[in-house]
Amino acid sequence: MCGRFSQHYTWEQIQAFSQPLTLATGQGNLQPHYNIAPTTNIHMIVPAEGGRELRSARWGLIPFWFKGASPKEFKFATFNARVEDFDQKSSFKSAYKSRRCVIPASGFFEWTGPKTDRTPHYFSAADGDLLAIAGLWERWKSPAGEDVTSCTMVVRDADEWTARYHDRMPSFLQPDDFDTWLSGSAGKELLRKTPPKLQEWVVGKKVNKTGAGDNDPTTIAPDLPRPDTPL
Incomplete structure (x- = not known):
């Protein structure tokens, strides 16, 4: 699964990546986030008039049929949708048919080692570009009239390289796939294509705590051993 990732980019980068945005460059809040956890707000790319x-x-x-009074009452873990069965799950199947998105990611985290001493690893595109994660999104309205837009990442079985660290990975899209994914004309076969080449390094353990270092770029820096630390 994928339970932590980062989004940090300029307007120029996200404008080019999105092919293109209709929102003019320089508008909105692009505060970088280096340790994003579920239930927090993230960026997603969706179709709009003219782009x-x-x-x-x-x-x-949060599925449209949820009957609770607030998002905090929704207790199911829906930050990931498994490619094997999301089209059969009541939480996701409506969004799959008509509300798809692309989630831009600068990188994502996975952990190895025993539960008592987990080692965090950061993964990013080997060419330094942004990663495009297939996503689904939904609108939900509370009984009091609160509108909430929410989304999920699609995940798949890991490729041979990533499986050294975890048995699952995000379902990545290539730039040429954006149109068919967002329009709904592509099926799930698109989500099992060869993923982009990734790079990986170990980062400091502060990322093990939800939200720690979210505004600090050193959160994703390689955790290099000290000179007096035996290798």
Whole structure:
């Protein structure tokens, strides 16, 4: 699964990545986030008139049929949707048919080692570009009239390289796939294509705590041993 990732980019980068945004460069809040956890707001790209739009959405999809009074009452873990069965799950199948998105990611985290001493690893594109994660999004309205936009990442079985660290990974899209994914014309086969080449390094353990270092770029810096630390 993917339970932590980062989004940090300039307007020029996200404008080019989105092919293109209809929102003019320089508008909106692009505060960088280096340790994003579920239930926080993230950026997603959705179709818009004349192009595409960057929107904010809660990471953790709330289905339209939820009867609770607030998002805090929704207790299911819907920040990931498994490619094997999301089209059969009541939380995701409506969004799959008509509300798809692309989630831009600068990188994502996975952990190895025993539960008592987990080692965090950071993964990013080997060429330094942004990663495009396939996503689904939904609108939910509370009984009091509160509108909440939320989303989920699609995840798949890991490729051979990533499986050294975890048995699951995000379902990545290539730039040429954006149109067919967002329009709904592509099926799930698109989400099992060869992923982009990734790079990986160990980072400091402060990322093990939800939200720690979210505004600090050193959160994703390689955790190099001290000179007096045996290798």
